[in-house]
Amino acid sequence: GPGCVIEEGAVLGARNKLWMNVYVGPGTTIGDDNQIHMGAVIGHLPQDLAFKGGETFTKIGSRNTIREYVTIHRGTKEGTATEIGDDNFFMANAHIAHNCQVGNKVILVNLASLTGYCVIEDGAFLSGMVGLHQFTRVGKFAIISALSAVNKDVPPYMLCGGRPAVIQGLNVIGMRRAGFPPAVREDIKHAYKLLYRSGLNVSNALETIERECKTPEVRQLLDFVNASSRGICAGISGDAVDGGDESILPRKTLRASTQRESPAPL
Structure with a gap:
């Protein structure tokens, strides 16, 4: 032009x-x-x-x-x-x-x-x-x-x-639109709950995820968190809003920041 x-x-x-x-x-x-x-x-x-x-x-x-x-x-x-x-x-x-x-x-x-x-x-x-x-x-x-x-x-x-x-x-919604199979979404959901809703600190949550979740997509999540130099975003707690086969959004109650050894936010 x-x-x-x-x-x-x-x-x-x-x-x-x-x-x-x-x-x-x-x-x-x-x-x-x-x-x-x-x-x-x-x-x-x-x-x-x-x-x-x-x-x-x-x-x-x-x-x-x-x-x-x-x-x-x-x-x-x-x-x-x-x-x-x-x-x-x-x-x-x-x-x-x-x-x-x-x-x-x-x-x-x-x-x-x-x-x-x-x-x-x-x-x-x-x-x-x-x-x-x-x-x-x-x-x-x-x-x-x-x-x-x-x-x-x-x-x-x-x-x-x-x-x-x-x-x-x-x-x-983004994962569904991208064609993630239900089994993969379920594995990611389990990893999310361990990382953000289990009360485990981040290191213990990652160890549990590695032991219990086997999909490549969760492996990518683990690698991402392990490579973080700034730390990952904190989470929010509360009862999850039901999203059918997946929980979409928890009700908002702010928790502490996720440093590597601090309790993982719910």
Whole structure:
């Protein structure tokens, strides 16, 4: 479109559509079949006081929809990159900061904001005006409700929200839509109850999950929690709202934060 700027050193694949006034910075690689709408800024300088210049990168896959005024900044340290996968949908005014890693089929609703070094795994859904602290991770098929402030990791498959954000249940609808078989959803539900509703501390809950839950999806949950450096979001307690074969959302009573050896919140 008119007014677009493609800087020297940027590489675009086939069948990309750029609406008017899109900016693509140097060191940016974009795959095929992306739709980039008006005013989007891709691969510009990081908003990081540690940035001292040098060659850094932005890497974007294929079939992404990047709506109006989305900003995606390149890496901070020499040779590093901000990386975006395939089939993502970033709505207007979403922000992806330097060195973020975003997987596939991720949805960022309007004004969702990722600060530096965040990791968003496949199938995650961040609602409008969600804000993530630096280095925060969001697991596969997790969903975060609007206006939430997230300062700890959100494990896979969880429903999360609040300021600060807490785990409120399982993303049952998302798992069903993604085609998770009932047996897998049941195994994830059991792992969720052990981690957030059993009264076990996190280490003991993880040991019990490893012993009792055998699906690859729960293995991914275990690996995610074990790899956490910030700790995982706390949970809420109360009687679960019945969701048929799965509990969807507990009634809200805030519990303590989940540090590795503290009692796991219910």
